Amino acid sequence: MIKRVATGIPGLDRLMEGGLVENSVTLLTGETGTGKTIFASQYIYGGLLNNEPGMFITLEETPEDIKNDAAIFGWDFDKFEKKGLFKIIYHDPVQVNNIDSVIIGELNTLKAKRLVIDSTSLVALNIENPAQIRRRLFHIISSIKRNRTTAIVTSEIPEGSKALSRFGVEEFVVDGVVVLHYLGIGEVSARSLTIRKMRRTSHGNDVYPLEIAKSGLVVKKSEI
Ligand SMILES: Nc1ncnc2c1ncn2[C@@H]1O[C@H](COP(=O)(O)OP(=O)(O)O)[C@@H](O)[C@H]1O
Numbered sequence: 001m002i003k004r005v006a007t008g009i010p011g012l013d014r015l016m017e018g019g020l021v022e023n024s025v026t027l028l029t030g031e032t033g034t035g036k037t038i039f040a041s042q043y044i045y046g047g048l049l050n051n052e053p054g055m056f057i058t059l060e061e062t063p064e065d066i067k068n069d070a071a072i073f074g075w076d077f078d079k080f081e082k083k084g085l086f087k088i089i090y091h092d093p094v095q096v097n098n099i100d101s102v103i104i105g106e107l108n109t110l111k112a113k114r115l116v117i118d119s120t121s122l123v124a125l126n127i128e129n130p131a132q133i134r135r136r137l138f139h140i141i142s143s144i145k146r147n148r149t150t151a152i153v154t155s156e157i158p159e160g161s162k163a164l165s166r167f168g169v170e171e172f173v174v175d176g177v178v179v180l181h182y183l184g185i186g187e188v189s190a191r192s193l194t195i196r197k198m199r200r201t202s203h204g205n206d207v208y209p210l211e212i213a214k215s216g217l218v219v220k221k222s223e224i
Pocket residue numbers: 030031032033034035036037038039072212213
């Protein structure tokens with residue numbers, strides 16, 4: 001019997017047999033502005049409401065930015081931080097050149113049931129050698145998998161690219177891949193979501209409209 005972890009995104013869990021596979025790593029990918037950080041915050045917050053400890057490692061935005069954006073949707077991370085259920089860790093990849101070792105250090109002290117790394121794209125900052133980038137990402141994702149945590153790692157797809165991730169390696173080491181899309185040409189459902197891979201799961205294969213509602217992301221039924 002596979003245990004499932006609810007994503008906290010209304011409409012999404014029913015597309016994946018009830019949620020993410022417990023102790024799995026899911027890559028959440030998409031171009032800039034597609035809602036990856038909102039999705040990641042909503043995932044952690046959904047766990048907190050259930051008393052599941054969560055950890056958010058941010059390499060892009062400051063903790064204040066993440067929390068201020070979350071507050072718009074009514075998510076009060078400070079409350080759970082005070083209770084000791086939530087931890088947000090910021091590293092500036094420009095300042096830290098061995099970011100993978102730093103993240104792995106955090107993971108080794110991890111007691112969180114839910115983890116987010118937003119985003120893995122910056123892990124490769126200042127590294128030009130593709131083999132070294134792959135090694136670092138592989139190293140981080142393998143470390144997550146050794147922990148008893150259910151993780152979402154984000155990766156930015158370069159604008160207009162058909163690739164699934166920044167470095168074309170992330171999708172191979174993870175258990176699942178969820179892609180967020182944005183058409184941005186004024187259509188009713190300009191935003192959508194697809195599930196590209198989900199190990200041990202019979203998942204929906206359509207393009208699902210995605211809405212940013214007042215209380216966060218909502219996945220709608222496929223229009224097809
Ligand atoms: N309160 C909101 N209502 C509707 N859309 C929003 C709201 N807040 C943010 N957005 C949309 O979400 C985008 C940012 O989402 P974000 O998760 O930061 O994207 P990503 O991390 O993929 O770059 C914004 O560019 C905007 O289009």
